[in-house]
Amino acid sequence: MPELPEVETVRRVLKNDLIGLKISDIEIRYNGIIEDDINYFLNNVKGKTIEDILRRGKYLIFKLNEGYLLSHLRMEGKYFYLPNDSLDNKHIHVIFKFNNGYSLLYQDVRKFGKMSYKKDDELYNTHPLKDLGVDPVLDTDINEKLIHSKIIKKHIPIKTILLEQSIITGLGNIYVDEVLFSSKIDPNRPGNTITLEESNNIIRYSKEILNKAILNKGTTIRSYTSSLGVEGNYQNFLNVHTKNICPHCKNALTRVKINGRTTYFCNNCQR
Numbered sequence: 001m002p003e004l005p006e007v008e009t010v011r012r013v014l015k016n017d018l019i020g021l022k023i024s025d026i027e028i029r030y031n032g033i034i035e036d037d038i039n040y041f042l043n044n045v046k047g048k049t050i051e052d053i054l055r056r057g058k059y060l061i062f063k064l065n066e067g068y069l070l071s072h073l074r075m076e077g078k079y080f081y082l083p084n085d086s087l088d089n090k091h092i093h094v095i096f097k098f099n100n101g102y103s104l105l106y107q108d109v110r111k112f113g114k115m116s117y118k119k120d121d122e123l124y125n126t127h128p129l130k131d132l133g134v135d136p137v138l139d140t141d142i143n144e145k146l147i148h149s150k151i152i153k154k155h156i157p158i159k160t161i162l163l164e165q166s167i168i169t170g171l172g173n174i175y176v177d178e179v180l181f182s183s184k185i186d187p188n189r190p191g192n193t194i195t196l197e198e199s200n201n202i203i204r205y206s207k208e209i210l211n212k213a214i215l216n217k218g219t220t221i222r223s224y225t226s227s228l229g230v231e232g233n234y235q236n237f238l239n240v241h242t243k244n245i246c247p248h249c250k251n252a253l254t255r256v257k258i259n260g261r262t263t264y265f266c267n268n269c270q271r
């Protein structure tokens with residue numbers, strides 16, 4: 001499942017290819033990917049030119065010459081930028097055709113991905129972007145006390161809080177485990193037991209780990225490999241996620257399900 005570093009990697013690769021291209025046609029094969037009324041989406045995206053590609057949390061934001069195309073890859077979404085008709089399969093659900101003989105193909109085996117069109121004044125003021133918390137990579141002046149005050153209002157496990165995206169956005173199952181290990185926090189701890197110092201460590205290590213993962217083009221494990229020919233290398237730096245032994249104290253790591261997600265931690269180092 002792509003998390004912030006993998007989405008950022010896709011953004012950088014797509015940005016190299018797509019800036020300045022005009023979307024001359026769109027083929028939608030599976031309507032469930034599109035959150036808008038299909039005709040509204042087509043009428044607003046077709047004919048537009050891609051001016052920039054941005055990101056917030058795990059959302060890709062295609063800035064058009066008018067409005068934005070918002071895209072979330074969810075579990076398995078991938079983009080391929082290829083000459084027209086050079087790739088096709090039953091998992092390709094949306095095709096954007098450009099005026100240069102190339103297409104952007106959206107492939108999604110699980111069909112969980114979502115796209116929508118946002119007007120210029122809607123992007124950050126409407127769901128989903130208005131509901132996202134701080135982005136540890138984009139936001140440089142994070143209000144640490146405000147983050148802590150939001151965390152301690154919650155009585156659910158800190159891992160679940162971080163997966164929710166509403167206080168801090170961008171961490172998924174892999175990087176939450178890594179951030180909580182570096183912060184020495186047991187992922188089962190309820191939000192209301194987290195101290196200001198621990199909350200500050202979560203912010204600090206989120207920045208550090210996500211930025212290092214971006215430098216390594218993300219993590220390639222199990223089902224998710226980045227599209228566009230990019231293989232991430234951050235799996236070589238993981239401390240606990242998918243591991244058996246704690247790299248600090250050498251104890252066996254604990255593996256539990258939190259919120260249905262397989263969670264790895266050291267019950268000796270993380271309290």
Ligand SMILES: [Zn+2]
Nearest residue numbers: 246249266269
């Ligand atoms: Zn340990």
